[in-house]
Amino acid sequence: MAKLSIIIPSYNHGEFLIDRLETIYNQTYKDWEAIIIDDKSTDDSVAIIEKFLKNNPDFNIKYFIVNENNSGSGYNSWKKGIELAETKYIWIAETDDYSDVTFLEELIPVLESNEKVSLAFSASHYVENNKITYDSSNRTKDLNVNKNEYKVIDKSVFFKRMPFDTYITNGSSVVFKKPNVTIPDTIFTNKQCSDIFLWSYLLENSSFAFLNKNLNYFRRHVGSTSTFLQKHKLESIYHENAKYLNLFKQTDKYPQFINHYIKYYIWSHKRDFLNTSSVRKIQIDKNLRLLYFLELIRFTAFKLFRK
Numbered sequence: 001m002a003k004l005s006i007i008i009p010s011y012n013h014g015e016f017l018i019d020r021l022e023t024i025y026n027q028t029y030k031d032w033e034a035i036i037i038d039d040k041s042t043d044d045s046v047a048i049i050e051k052f053l054k055n056n057p058d059f060n061i062k063y064f065i066v067n068e069n070n071s072g073s074g075y076n077s078w079k080k081g082i083e084l085a086e087t088k089y090i091w092i093a094e095t096d097d098y099s100d101v102t103f104l105e106e107l108i109p110v111l112e113s114n115e116k117v118s119l120a121f122s123a124s125h126y127v128e129n130n131k132i133t134y135d136s137s138n139r140t141k142d143l144n145v146n147k148n149e150y151k152v153i154d155k156s157v158f159f160k161r162m163p164f165d166t167y168i169t170n171g172s173s174v175v176f177k178k179p180n181v182t183i184p185d186t187i188f189t190n191k192q193c194s195d196i197f198l199w200s201y202l203l204e205n206s207s208f209a210f211l212n213k214n215l216n217y218f219r220r221h222v223g224s225t226s227t228f229l230q231k232h233k234l235e236s237i238y239h240e241n242a243k244y245l246n247l248f249k250q251t252d253k254y255p256q257f258i259n260h261y262i263k264y265y266i267w268s269h270k271r272d273f274l275n276t277s278s279v280r281k282i283q284i285d286k287n288l289r290l291l292y293f294l295e296l297i298r299f300t301a302f303k304l305f306r307k
Contacts, residue, residue: 002033002060004089004108004175007081009074010038013095014045016219020095021052025059029104032091033062035084037077040070045095075194078171082183090178097172100215107175110209114152118206119176119199122215124169135214136169143167143210150211155203163196163244164260171195173216176202186247193240200248234265235278242281258292262299 006024010017024034038046046066053059063084071077078092089111091104103122110120124136145151158167168174179202187197199208238261245253258279266273279292 002031002062002087004029004032004091004104005062005081005085005087005178006032006034007078007085007090007092008034008036008095009077009081009092010036010041010045010049010095011070011074011077012041012043012045014041014043014048016096016098017045017048018052019098020093021049021059023098023101023103024093025056026101027099027104028102029108032104033060033087035062035081036064037081038064038066039074039077040067073188073191073194075188075190078194078198079183079185079188082178085178088177089175091175092171094170094172096219097170098217098219099172100217103215104175106213106215107211110150110211111175111177114207114209116207117152117177117209118179118202119174120150120209120211121168121174122211122213124173124216124218125214126169127217127219132217136173136218139165139169140167140210140212143212145210145212148213150209152207152209154207158203158208159200159248159250162200162248162250163193163241164256166196166199167210168195168199169216170218172218174199190240190243192237193244197244197247200244204248235269235272235275238265238278239281242278246281254288255291255295258288258295259299262292262296266296267299267303 008020008024013020036049038049049064053061053064065080081092082090089108093099107120107122111117123140125132126134126136143151143153143157161167183198183201187201188194190197238257241257245251245257261278265278273296276289276292279288
């Protein structure tokens with residue numbers, strides 16, 4: 001049996017598939033098997049995958065599944081792939097990203113040599129229009145890891161930022177140990193943020209490692225989740241963040257949640273100022289709604305007087 005499962009959740013990324021499949025095929029670490037799950041793509045993704053596998057018969061494919069109907073979320077493919085995996089380690093290789101060919105060779109030993117580490121991730125390049133635009137160094141700079149080195153870091157450092165910010169650029173930058181127990185379904189039911197739910201679940205009783213080397217290439221493009229969020233209302237994110245606070249028992253962050261909601265959502269959607277649906281998601285007593293309006297008044301006054 002292979003040591004690592006590569007889960008490849010495919011959906012309408014035909015134009016990027018060859019880059020992804022080739023950088024998997026050419027990994028210098030070879031002890032892997034692939035699980036490809038296509039979520040009823042409407043482009044030529046399935047044909048591209050079939051042709052690639054035919055032309056590369058030694059590509060170690062364990063499952064190639066094409067769903068009969070679209071599941072509604074790529075995270076359902078994550079869930080199915082993790083359930084099918086029988087290996088010690090898992091890498092979710094998103095089909096619109098690609099990687100350095102040494103990605104696995106450099107991250108797997110980090111997991112193997114650190115028993116209490118449940119996931120390891122690398123630094124990333126951001127790619128737009130096939131050009132590298134910047135990297136993830138600002139996101140991870142306070143981890144204080146020297147370039148081309150890795151560090152094992154306590155889970156408390158990760159949870160301190162959550163759910164409003166994360167050190168992890170995206171799923172393709174992470175390799176993790178498969179838990180010995182079934183991951184709860186609720187982890188994968190979020191449309192936008194199930195990745196941070198998964199990382200947090202894995203880290204509840206362990207540590208993480210960060211390798212400060214740009215081995216992952218995170219592609220931003222029309223249709224990607226990050227691009228969608230920049231152009232559409234963000235309220236659904238706050239609903240999921242509220243769910244996160246409740247699930248991981250971070251109730252002390254309710255005031256921080258309210259301040260963040262006002263600053264980054266309400267202030268740019270002022271007509272929604274009476275909309276407290278996100279606040280109600282975390283409501284455990286009647287004072288939270290009052291706190292919301294008090295903080296809204298304070299923030300508005302600050303903005304007005306600063307002018």
